[in-house]
Amino acid sequence: MKPRVSLQDSALRNGNFSLRIVPVRSEDVGLYEAQVKYRTEVHSCHVELGVITVTLSPPSPVIESELLSMSCNSSHRASLVETCWFHKEHLGPTSRTFCSSSGTLSIFHPAMSDAGSWRCQLRYSDKEIISATFNLRILGFDGPTNPVVYAAAGSAVD
Secondary structure, eight states, X not given: OTTSEEEOHHHHTTTOOOEEESSOOGGGOEEEEEEEEETTEEEEEEEEEOOEEEEEESOSSEETTSOEEEEEEESOOSOEXXXXXXXXXXXXXXXXXXXXXXXXXXXXXXXXXXXXXXXXXXXXXXXXXXXXXXXXXXXXXXXXXXXXXXXXXXXOOO
């Protein structure tokens, strides 16, 4: 897994033997064991890593007005009950939520307003709720609503 894996050597002295994986890939799913030997003592812990995959079709950045499909899947073994998509959750009236029994959300004519933070939340039959957040980039024109722009003579205008 090198060079994606690292240990924080300075944190080891304080008892923190965390493993850092950047970026996480689907094949990293599984059970990890950490073992620390100190003098005659051996301490170990087990951590299971699950991975959520968010897939865009077409891949990001998305071109404005082209059909966009977003899917969200995880390595969790229980049956998927519901997938919810949250867009700009904490921004007041512009926030939107979409829920369905499948993991796919289609946006037929994506606009610049669809760009930004999206979170998919997966709810499973064993009551487990898993979520992932990603930033959707859209290429398009986000200009003035009025096509007439005034500029002073002799100045610059964009």
